[in-house]
Amino acid sequence: MFDDLKRKITTILDQKETSTDLRLQQVCELLRNTVPHYDWVGFYFKNGNKNELKLGPYAGQPTEHTIIPFGKGICGQVAISNENFVVPDVKAQDNYIACSLTVKSEIVVPLFLKGENIGQIDIDSNTLNAFSHEDERFLEFVNREVAKTLH
Numbered sequence: 367m368f369d370d371l372k373r374k375i376t377t378i379l380d381q382k383e384t385s386t387d388l389r390l391q392q393v394c395e396l397l398r399n400t401v402p403h404y405d406w407v408g409f410y411f412k413n414g415n416k417n418e419l420k421l422g423p424y425a426g427q428p429t430e431h432t433i434i435p436f437g438k439g440i441c442g443q444v445a446i447s448n449e450n451f452v453v454p455d456v457k458a459q460d461n462y463i464a465c466s467l468t469v470k471s472e473i474v475v476p477l478f479l480k481g482e483n484i485g486q487i488d489i490d491s492n493t494l495n496a497f498s499h500e501d502e503r504f505l506e507f508v509n510r511e512v513a514k515t516l517h
């Protein structure tokens with residue numbers, strides 16, 4: 367599944383005539399519609415020179431968490447740690463921002479542009495312990511491809 371998805375993602379991101387936001391939107395929708403355990407897929411980016419994240423394109427239920435200060439929630443922690451954060455059970459996390467009561471696990475993978483952590487992809491699952499190393503490697507690929515379209 368991931369190999370096929372990788373090809374489709376590269377094709378989407380290669381559409382030079384399409385705005386970056388629309389390309390990222392298409393990536394979110396493709397991932398959410400194709401991977402059974404991806405229930406909410408979105409990108410957050412550093413908001414200008416502020417120490418906060420701003421919600422970018424996403425697919426799934428609207429969230430009220432469109433701005434997340436660095437350090438807050440799983441996303442805010444990844445903005446500082448520069449490392450993937452896999453949460454098998456969101457109920458076991460103290461520093462967690464709930465977007466929907468149906469969410470049971472989450473993965474956040476930072477997105478680097480020229481070595482700088484400029485944002486992240488965030489995925490929520492309604493399944494407990496949904497994410498594996500395979501998801502991490504795949505989402506690192508997605509973020510590398512996205513970074514190529516951003517520079």
Ligand code: SME
Pocket residue numbers: 406408429431434438439440441442461462463464465472488490
């Ligand atoms: N759960 C995230 C907030 C973003 S929503 O999942 C869309 C967090 O704890 O940072």
